[in-house]
Amino acid sequence: DQQVKQNSPSLSVQEGRISILNCDYTNSMFDYFLWYKKYPAEGPTFLISISSIKDKNEDGRFTVFLNKSAKHLSLHIVPSQPGDSAVYFCALTSTSAGNMLTFGGGTRLMVKP
Amino acid sequence: DGGITQSPKYLFRKEGQNVTLSCEQNLNHDAMYWYRQDPGQGLRLIYYSQIVNDFQKGDIAEGYSVSREKKESFPLTVTSAQKNPTAFYLCASSPQGATYGYTFGSGTRLTVV
Numbered sequence: 001d002q003q004v005k006q007n008s009p010s011l012s013v014q015e016g017r018i019s020i021l022n023c024d025y026t027n028s029m030f031d032y033f034l035w036y037k038k039y040p041a042e043g044p045t046f047l048i049s050i051s052s053i054k055d056k057n058e059d060g061r062f063t064v065f066l067n068k069s070a071k072h073l074s075l076h077i078v079p080s081q082p083g084d085s086a087v088y089f090c091a092l093t094s095t096s097a098g099n100m101l102t103f104g105g106g107t108r109l110m111v112k113p
Numbered sequence: 114d115g116g117i118t119q120s121p122k123y124l125f126r127k128e129g130q131n132v133t134l135s136c137e138q139n140l141n142h143d144a145m146y147w148y149r150q151d152p153g154q155g156l157r158l159i160y161y162s163q164i165v166n167d168f169q170k171g172d173i174a175e176g177y178s179v180s181r182e183k184k185e186s187f188p189l190t191v192t193s194a195q196k197n198p199t200a201f202y203l204c205a206s207s208p209q210g211a212t213y214g215y216t217f218g219s220g221t222r223l224t225v226v
Binding site: 009034036041042043044045046049089091098099100101103104105106 | 117119144153154155156161163201203205207208209213214215216217218219220222
């Protein structure tokens with residue numbers, strides 16, 4: 001049973017518009033949430049994170065929203081740029097799990113010029 | 114400059130042969146991980162190690178083996194028992210604690226010929 005799901009395998013948006021990537025989870029013990037970005041044939045790189053005591057964290061064009069009651073996490077990219085085209089993974093952990101991350105299946109974002 | 118290095122970038126293996134993928138980090142991280150990614154798929158955990166001389170199986174450990182004799186090194190051996198070894202392999206490391214996330218290597222593409 002998947003604890004973390006990214007239900008959209010792919011997403012296509014126009015340059016300059018907003019990209020919204022979603023992540024749903026089932027385990028209420030998760031208390032720290034991260035997003036990673038991955039280009040083909042490269043390792044994922046850390047993008048942005050949020051702890052369960054917050055509902056929003058912003059870093060430039062990237063904002064992560066957390067809705068604990070709905071067990072839902074989202075990443076907003078605005079404005080989207082062609083260089084944002086990549087696979088995005090959400091990754092979740094809990095204090096009790098130490099440093100073990102549970103990854104979602106990823107969403108491929110394509111930003112069209 | 115600290116980082117995590119995987120080698121080689123590309124590796125070809127004949128059926129029936131064992132092959133070892135290298136992963137070295139100079140970040141002084143305690144924990145190290147091996148993931149496998151198949152085309153269009155997410156990251157699946159093969160093995161992880163939280164401390165030197167100790168490691169645990171992940172979700173898909175069958176056909177793989179690891180060692181953790183040094184803090185800096187966590188090599189992965191893909192044995193002939195792995196039925197479908199062609200994939201992209203990612204190594205990661207992290208310090209102790211839930212809020213740091215992982216640092217990933219750039220990956221090794223293994224192809225069975």
